[in-house]
Amino acid sequence: MIGPDPEAMQRYSFFSLARNALSQHEGWQRAWRSPPLKPDYDVVIVGAGGHGLSTAYHLAKEHGVSNVAVIEKGWLGGGNTARNTHTIRSNYLRDVSIRFHDVSVKLYEQLSRELNYNILFSQRSMIDLIQSWGKMRDLRRRSLAMALHGPAYQLITVDELKRRIPAMGDLSDVRLPPLGGMLHPEGAMARHDAVAWSYARAADARGVEIHQHTEVTGFTFAANGAVTGVETNRGVVRAGKVALATAGNTSHVIAKAGLNLPLVTRNLQAFVSEPVKPIIDVIVNCPDVGLYVMQSDKGELVIGGGTDPIPSYRQGCHFATFEDVVASLVELFPRFRNLKMLRQWGGAIEFAYDASPIISATDIPGLHVSTGWYGGFKSIPVGGLTYAHLIATGQPHPLAGSFGLDRFRGLRFLLEAGTVAQR
């Protein structure tokens, strides 16, 4: 096969920017093509979000599988990739989870240069505020487990907290006064849309086709039950393998193939303030009260909290949850009473029964699923790397061997402590 040439991808740099400025920026090429939809592909990936595009990129790059279509019912990167709070971290308890996310962070660190696209990756560090002794115990356990595998998670004192987060008010006077914090230097944020765009551009350069506004309406099967393609609003597309990357809607899509998964979809809301001058440097997470806050490069405070208490695909604002988050915010940061919320949104996140990811083959030969991300932005690079490996080789990637659906058959859950209440 005469493959496309990734080297031919238009380079982005300051010099190319300056050169194009002279020609009124008329010389920029499409970041990705808009080819006609072919009748068949080696692999059809359903969902052009971060995970789907990263998977396509890794299929082409590591496995030489580039006859791939990524089909998307809406617009590229328009699902949870567009609706998260762009946090990247690896503070987990279980060995497999720590290793998996540590690799993700390391891939993220190199991503802008690997893909020649500035995703505005910013390792600002993250601090988990500890406001109860129970949380202190949980997070200390997590910290010591992480120390086995590399990523740092260090206990810091309240004085150190105040030094690193000067925007907070008088901490002795708040409800649940902080007892300390856990500092996670690997904690980072990145421009979420740019992650999808960068993978789309790089995958496209390697021959992957991206088809937006192409919705899966069903699947086609061989006599032996194996999946042979997808039915879409634009006709049937044959595929050697079909891989779902439809975070939030996986149950809905896979039901069309007659499968049921251990998933629940819930709304996770977030909101931003109007832009203000730099006031918070680190990512602050307060697990005891269900609050996190950080400041984007644009100056907006990005704020979120816990999931809504009901199954939901609404992608909106559950008002009681919202009020809880805001009350917790201004308790720790009284001066933010003065700031105004500018925009509010929700993402339909899905989590598995044990709140760990699923990267797995299914009961239907040829049909694969990557789901249960419970907020999967942080896992996009490693999720794609390992999912591509599974699709291409039929074997789970060593990093993701524990993420198969088979674990639910034996009820051998991969439980992160502290996620108990989610079951």
Add this chain to the structure above:
Amino acid sequence: MTAIRLSSGGVIDRTRPLSFSFDGLSLGGFAGDTLASALLANDVMLVGRSFKLHRPRGLFGAGYDDPGSMVERLGPRPATNQLATTTMLEEGGVYRSVSTWPSARRDVGAVVQLFARLLPAGFYYKTFMWPTWHLFEPFIRGAAGLGRVPGVDAWEPVGESRFGSCDLLVVGAGPAGLAAALVAGRSGASVILVDDGAAPGGRLPGDGGDPEGWTSACWRELATLPKVRLLPAATAWGYHEHNLVSVLERAPRGAPGLDLRNWKIRARQVIVAAGAFERPIPFADSDRPGVMLASAVRTWLGRFAVRPGGQAVVFTNNASAYGTALALADAGAAVTLVDARTEPEPQAVAALASAGVTLARASLVTKAHGRSRVEAVDVIDDGGQVRRLPCDLVAVSGGWNPAFHLASQTRQARSIWHDELATFVADHGPASFRLAGAARAEFEPVSCALDGALAAGEALATLGLRAHAFETPHLSEPFVARRVEPVWFVPPRRKADKVFVDLAGDVTTDDVGLALREGFDSMELLKRYTTAGMGVDQGKSGNVNVIGIVGALTGATTQTVGTTTFRPPFVPVEFGAIAGQRNKARLYPWRHTPLTDWHIARGAVMYEAGLRWQRPGYYPLPGENWSAAAAREARAVRQAAGVYDGTPLGKFQLKGRDVPRLLDLLYISDFSKLGPRRGKYGVMLSDDGLIMDDGVVFRLDEQRWLLHSSTGAADRVHQHIEQVLQVHHPEWQVSLIPVTSQWANATLCGPMAREVLAALQPDFDITREALPFMGMAEGMIGDIPVRLFRVSWTGEASFELNTPARHAAALWDKIMAAGAAFGITPVGSEANHILRVEAGYISTGHEVDGTSDAFDLGLGPLVSRTKPDFIGKRSMELRRRVDPERFELVGLLPTEPSRRVPEGAPITPAGDRVDQEGFVSACVSSVVHDRIIALGLLRNGRSRMGETVHARVRDEVIPMTVVDPVFHDADRARVKS
């Protein structure tokens, strides 16, 4: 120097002059002015700098649609990011433009304009990668952002959150909203009318469309109707499911000291009559100060008596701006009207002629000249002739966008393109939700009023009420946008000229073109790439133009380009309003036992014991730290007697025929044979076979049982049992009553506990024979009724004295008095922790971390071998069959006896940095062994007794010997004594 205050007219109070300062200039205004109108009256045209390129910017809209007049309010009540157009002027107010230095006029940051060519849409995605983004980021961050956040000790607004409910909520008090509220109010419905203007009427008063004072007559009548509540200065900012509308009320009347109130109004019916926003026609450099929306000019003239310029060009594609031209002429300005249409409405043309306004048909304004304020415009006619018109004001109208944001937030209304009006309108939302008036693209005031009345009639009909009569009002506005010829932008005649289409985000038509060229070809992608619509006005001023431009550049119809979703909030809302008064104690109310005061008086350090219950952690004596206090308290229990407040323990009373069956289903052990006045320890699993909770059940008598849960699990256990009873076995006859806080619990423990109990002189037999372990008694201690349970969580003989909460303090005092002779010591949860670890009892949050089953924690002997089923049995068996390698409860003795191991420390093979084979769940300094002891979960731990295993604590390896997890009272002789 041509913006002036007119000598008469407007709603300002000329008898109350106000002085204020802006960017260091001392200026004057009047009560009733907004900061924006006062600035204009002082001929201050340049009020800020743009977000990205620091271009000079002026006032563009007169309300929430102004995309850039942000200021900081300094002084005693500092606030950031205040929109000048919605900030009411205050005496002595000190204001400063945001993100400028030293001022908006002489802004050093303006130098960035020199590099504007290097900064097209998304430029940052293409550069700053070498060596790392982190190197460049601080500069970008410093340059971004608008205002500064006031300091830590600064004034904070006082907010309040409040519920409201009504039959009909009307949003907007323009002609449609007033009519709707009046019809509904007269018909006897309960009505809340919300309006965000400084005065009711919407655009009517400013536009002079209400010659007979209909607006104020309506408002006065509404104020007299008993079931009508008027909320002026309040903005409906969010629609939430089932007609819950959030409304921000500023400086609420009758509530001194309150700055903000967030209403959550549940309405049976909602009518949104929020009006419409005018949109501009962007042309080259149309972002210069002095270029404004025509509707804004009309507002300045009519409402604030400010004429923003003396030599005006009005540029329009519809009739509505003709009114602006006439109003300007009326105020003495020289006016030229440039209409993009070839055939304007004849009566409008005639009106212009009689007012002396010059008209240029079939013409376009192509460029503004001047930097810090507009000085002239280029006008091109359909013959291609270009002429330059000197001017100091440009009023632009590109048509009107109905404000159906709340309808969009219902998620049930779609936006539909309306060709004649060249705008989007919303189709139907939920059945109990209606749009009326301009929000439904009805722009003529009388029609708006009738539309509002009609909507009210429909809403009333669904409520079963008959609509009261409504008289058509006399309102006038001859010039409304009935026929709009879409002009989304005027292409620049020189390639280098920039046309700014989204002023808040500094987005140009070139940026839109670039995004399309690069493949960002759907509205959402384009919006995210260019940041159009993401700025402080959230697209109110530019969004529809961007959609039109995309359509123009791609050849797609506006409907297929589609609009983006409107998300809440409609206007920015202060966090202080949403949080309201929920802070400190009101944020998370504690649960207190009746003994909290006693504990605190005794010097206890209080802990949260789960579910917000407060319990003593330890009672330090002078000079004691927590570990010394805990050791002293634990030693007292081992050697003499202690007492602790066990009130928070979850308690549930069960009654009914089928309780034995219920207990047999809930617990792993056999409970059906439990006799009266006996107790039994039980472990409860979820149906996934993992431990949910443990606790003791007592059968109080033939009919009643009392089930205990751990403190933190009480709610979960309650829910679990209710589901069993109501969902899985509705046929069972069981009543369940949670009684946790009805009963206080003081637990006596220690070798002298029985003596203390005897000294209390209970009226019942407390001999070992009459009151064995897991036995109970009921009776009186003096005049206090008590119920006594023999349970132990300490490894010593224990007596749980339960009494109705009202007697708790008296009982406790008696215990302390009677126990004094025996050295009774109050015990906190730290000492409890030592005692239970020594005795090898498991605890939620330590050993029970949600991943263990009963066998893992050594509770296998409790599992019934005879019951065919209990909750969790099937799963536990299935899992153990496929995965026999389990983490099992063990005791651990560090080789170095004084080496404390952090709780949570992982255990790994040889202490290497490899995968965990267990962890240390609890570690205490034992008071009976005078050394460190620990509990842990270890892979196949029960078969590894005597083995040395290794905890890995960062760089340290801590060897430990695996031992039995019971360090004290292994035969339970003391417990049973």
Add this chain to the structure above:
Amino acid sequence: MLMLACPWCGERPEGEFICLGEAVRPRPLDPSALGDAEWAAYVSDRRNIRGRHDERWWHVRGCNTIFTIGRDTVTHQVFAGTQDEAAP
């Protein structure tokens, strides 16, 4: 915040209730009669419907009743009764 119709108390605000999630079928009376796969599916699999599904609510700060209603998980429109009942 939803308004929910409790069969005893009528329409009440969501804050009085706890959502018990998708109305999974009542627990099998004899779990040992189910195969492993069937049992594991009962424990962890959910239909997780996008659109109208049946779900249980507990009026915990009210009359204590657990009841089942229909709710559209996208629009949050609620429907009296379950789909099984609604079926002909």
